[in-house]
Amino acid sequence: MNIINSPYLYHPHPLLKAAADDVCKYISERPEWVREFGKGKMLGALLCRKPANDFESATKGQDVYATFFAYSGLVDIVDSESFFVPAVYDLNNPDDFYLLEDKAISQLNIRIATCNDAETITQLKSLRRKLSQDLQLKIFRHFNFVNLSGGYKNIVDIFAEAKRGLPPGGSGECAAPRLLQFAIRHGFTPVAIAEFWYGTSPRKEIRAHRQFYPSCIEKCSPILRYMLGDSIASDKPNDAPPSLGTPHIIHEDEHLIVLSKPSGLLSTPAKDLTQPNVETWLHQQYPEVKGPMLAHRLDQATSGVMLAAKDAQTHKALQSAFETKKIRKRYVAWLDGILPSETGYISLPICTNPDDRPRQTVDWQFGKQALTRYNKICVKDGRTLIEFFPLTGRTHQLRLHAASPFGLDIPIVGDGIYGTGGQRLMLHAECVKLELGIGIPLEFHDPSGFE
Numbered sequence: 277m278n279i280i281n282s283p284y285l286y287h288p289h290p291l292l293k294a295a296a297d298d299v300c301k302y303i304s305e306r307p308e309w310v311r312e313f314g315k316g317k318m319l320g321a322l323l324c325r326k327p328a329n330d331f332e333s334a335t336k337g338q339d340v341y342a343t344f345f346a347y348s349g350l351v352d353i354v355d356s357e358s359f360f361v362p363a364v365y366d367l368n369n370p371d372d373f374y375l376l377e378d379k380a381i382s383q384l385n386i387r388i389a390t391c392n393d394a395e396t397i398t399q400l401k402s403l404r405r406k407l408s409q410d411l412q413l414k415i416f417r418h419f420n421f422v423n424l425s426g427g428y429k430n431i432v433d434i435f436a437e438a439k440r441g442l443p444p445g446g447s448g449e450c451a452a453p454r455l456l457q458f459a460i461r462h463g464f465t466p467v468a469i470a471e472f473w474y475g476t477s478p479r480k481e482i483r484a485h486r487q488f489y490p491s492c493i494e495k496c497s498p499i500l501r502y503m504l505g506d507s508i509a510s511d512k513p514n515d516a517p518p519s520l521g522t523p524h525i526i527h528e529d530e531h532l533i534v535l536s537k538p539s540g541l542l543s544t545p546a547k548d549l550t551q552p553n554v555e556t557w558l559h560q561q562y563p564e565v566k567g568p569m570l571a572h573r574l575d576q577a578t579s580g581v582m583l584a585a586k587d588a589q590t591h592k593a594l595q596s597a598f599e600t601k602k603i604r605k606r607y608v609a610w611l612d613g614i615l616p617s618e619t620g621y622i623s624l625p626i627c628t629n630p631d632d633r634p635r636q637t638v639d640w641q642f643g644k645q646a647l648t649r650y651n652k653i654c655v656k657d658g659r660t661l662i663e664f665f666p667l668t669g670r671t672h673q674l675r676l677h678a679a680s681p682f683g684l685d686i687p688i689v690g691d692g693i694y695g696t697g698g699q700r701l702m703l704h705a706e707c708v709k710l711e712l713g714i715g716i717p718l719e720f721h722d723p724s725g726f727e
Contacts, residue, residue: 580705
């Protein structure tokens with residue numbers, strides 16, 4: 277039985293929405309906090325039931341619940357009023373090992389910067405790397421987290437048992453585990469948790485001021501699973517609602533199947549093989565077909581037209597056509613705002629965010645080029661209907677191009693990864709055109725839209 281909402285699949289509790297407003301008001305009244313947090317910071321709020329010995333206060337008309345607040349990472353301000361819960365491990369404790377050993381690494385940086393001998397520089401860099409790795413591991417072993425059963429375990433052991441290798445840098449410093457650590461250690465029972473962004477969006481991520489987000493997966497998932505146990509059923513972001521239907525066939529001939537995928541249905545099997553998906557559905561309908569049938573994928577949350585093959589030769593030909601850009605797709609989407617421009621191109625390099633999968637990020641150094649053409653169709657009720665023509669096929673390309681401040685800076689309605697979620701993703705693959713050089717192009721439409 278869950279005692280708390282999942283940090284990954286939730287809509288903020290009404291009391292936590294109000295609590296987020298209180299946090300923002302508190303910050304706004306303190307210029308030093310505005311300057312610090314205005315740079316961008318993930319904040320969290322946790323609603324808890326007070327310990328049993330506090331229940332007597334309820335008979336006197338007092339609330340039996342308490343709300344705690346936390347920020348992720350470090351700040352250069354002393355929280356003299358203890359408004360936020362403390363860090364799990366205080367890296368700024370002057371009596372601890374961290375500052376002393378970090379100072380030694382800083383001195384190595386000075387030596388490297390002032391050294392003129394290449395061989396010595398190489399040796400110093402090797403020493404710096406070893407000292408940094410040793411210090412990081414030592415720090416992680418001081419991050420000891422408590423779980424609901426009262427047990428304690430450090431991050432290194434938590435990640436090892438989760439078969440996740442060494443923890444990424446910054447693990448244990450996020451708001452969610454910090455809040456839970458404080459509450460459980462002081463006898464409070466967690467009821468509801470939520471995290472929201474404050475300030476400017478970071479360059480490589482999509483973060484909107486005062487918008488709620490699921491906890492990060494790479495840094496937090498193993499820790500939160502250890503702390504909460506069975507309370508976390510999934511660490512998938514709050515994205516696609518369960519599918520409300522099954523595919524239906526738009527076109528079929530001797531070699532090709534064109535179908536319409538509903539929103540919420542996976543394209544291919546997941547780790548949980550019991551989850552419905554298009555590929556398995558196709559093989560159930562066509563048991564005589566051996567080997568893969570789908571020639572491409574759509575995000576689980578995206579609806580629309582898909583191509584599948586009845587034989588290996590057709591499947592290979594379709595995949596080759598996608599690779600050589602002989603297949604073009606048209607999407608329609610509702611943007612959660614008014615787009616000023618009528619038409620244009622978005623060109624941004626995209627790659628996976630290693631600290632927060634499955635999110636993608638704009639990365640000018642490591643990203644692969646992604647290009648999208650768009651046209652505005654109309655504006656209605658403060659939203660923009662748009663058509664997208666992806667000229668490349670990167671993961672989450674249209675969703676990221678829409679939401680990124682370097683793109684349209686307006687997320688697609690219902691996008692639970694890059695926007696506010698709350699309903700189905702309003703992105704639909706409406707048309708696929710095959711230009712195979714054999715005469716008139718084949719064109720297939722899925723008119724179901726956002727039904």
